[in-house]
Amino acid sequence: MIVLGLETSCDETAAAVVDDSGLILSEVVLSQFEEHRPYGGVVPEIAARSHLDHIDRLVDEAMTRAGLSYDALDAVAATAGPGLIGGVIVGVMTAKAIAAVHGKPFLAVNHLEGHALTARLTDKVAFPYLLLLVSGGHCQILAVEGVGRYRRLGTTIDDAAGEAFDKVAKMLGLGYPGGPAVQAAAERGDARRFPFPRPMKGRPGCDFSFSGLKTSVRQMVETLPPGPLSEQDKADLAAGFQAAVVDSIADRVKRALAGFRGTAFVVAGGVAANSALREKLQALAAQAGLPFVAPPLRLCTDNAAMIAWAGIERLKAGESDPLDFRPRPRWPLDPDAPKSTGAGAVKA
Template sequence: MIVLGLETSCDETAAALVDGDRNILAEVVLSQFEEHRPYGGVVPEIAARGHLDHIDRLTAEVMKRARLPFDAIDGVAATTGPGLIGGVIVGVMTAKAIAAVHRKPFLAVNHLEGHALTARLTDDVAFPYLLLLVSGGHCQILAVEGVGRYRRLGTTIDDAAGEAFDKVAKMLGLGYPGGPAVQAAAEAGDPARFPFPRPMKGRPGCDFSFSGLKTSVRQMVEKLPPGPLAEQDKADLAAGFQAAVVESIADRVKRALREFRGSAFVVAGGVAANSALRARLTALSAEAGLPFIAPPLRLCTDNAAMIAWAGLEHLRLGRTDPLDTRPRPRWPLDPDAPKSRGAGAVKA
């Protein structure tokens, strides 16, 4: 069984072919970092236009690399939400066209499920397992009980961790994307110099909050002498912010590990590439006596291999989607979870 996957939910245009033996036959990811760098964040209209310009070429490229005709694939999967709706539409319409022309099943994949099931592609993790999904647009802790079966234990009540990294990087003049920029600056910094809060630490439940931490960084910056920030100030601010994020997430995860224990503890999403966070989560997992699984860095950020694999998991169970399936800007993995409360509702 072979599935073609397309990913266009944010600012990466990606295509990949994955088979049922967990092999990535071919993949390509085109980043739009340079297009969005002048704005310090993703501009939805620019992202959608970039996807439209490149999706056909990238799809043809993965088919060429795998040396496969479209007749050889068993299904076409595309991120159908959540995400920036303009970009999502580009990927969905492309996948539907391929499916219709070649008479293949269409598979509407939840982008978050792509992240959630990546550990099964890379490590063949057995259900159920505990997942920390931490990315630019999402921050959740989920009990992954099966394909299409997720129970949310915690979510952000305002901003996602990745968004906070991007905004702090912009405040400090570190550039875009913010996650790698903050991590690089933090390596030369003193995390104890600035007393940043640890949001939600010690509170009941497993929810997150990062909006107040961003505000605290801004207030610290404003207290420093006017003018451009000194390089050491940037490093210390970045180190302090990163330490606060890591400690806050670790506190929430520790609570979740007491509430749910599965076959493993898995971390996925772009922020999972942060080395300080990985080190802390590895220690927590060891304390809980669970295997710690983090996909390779290239599969933590947005990619099409995870979309193809999620589609394949559904296809193996006989689940396909009609060609009139609508793209969705919001699509919760656990639709029965209570709505988030607080300053800013969670997006998905």
């Protein structure tokens, strides 16, 4: 079983061909970092136009690298939400066209499900497992019980962690993307200099909050002498902010692990690339007696291999979608979970 996957939900245009053994036959990713860097964040209109300019070429390149004709495909999958709707439409319409022309099933994949099932692509993790999905647009803890079966234990009540990293990086003049920039600065800083709060720490439940932490960073900057921040100020602020994020996430995860019975603790999403966070989460998994699974960094960020694999999982279950499927800017994995701004929210 071989599936072509497309990913266009935010600022990466990606195509990949994957088979049901978990072999990634080809993978092509085009980042838009340089296009959005002047703005310090993703501009939806620029992102959508870039996807439209490059998607056809990247699909052709993925198929060429895989050494396959379209007739060899068993299906075509695309991220159909949640995400920036202009980009999502580009990927969905491209996948529908390929499926229609070549008579293949079309699979509308939830972007969050792509992240949720990546551990099964890379590590063959058995259900059920606990997932921390932490990225630029999403911050959730989910019990992954099966394909299409997700129970949300916690979500952000305001901003996602990755969004907070981007905005703090912009505040400190560290550049874009914010996650790597803050981590690099934090390595030179003293996390003890600025005592930032740990949002939600010690509270019942597993929800997250990062908006107040961002405000605390801004207020701390305003207490410093007027004028440009010194490099040491930036490093110390970044270190203090990063430590607060790690501690806050760890507290929420620890609560979720305490009541969970499953096969593994999995972390996915772009913020999972943060080395300080990974180290803390690995220790928590060990304390809980669960294997810690983190996909390779290139598969933690947005990619098409995870979309192709999610398509394979759904195709094995006998599922496919009609060609009139409508892309969704919001699409929670657990529709029965209490409503929150963080539940399948539009990526920022």
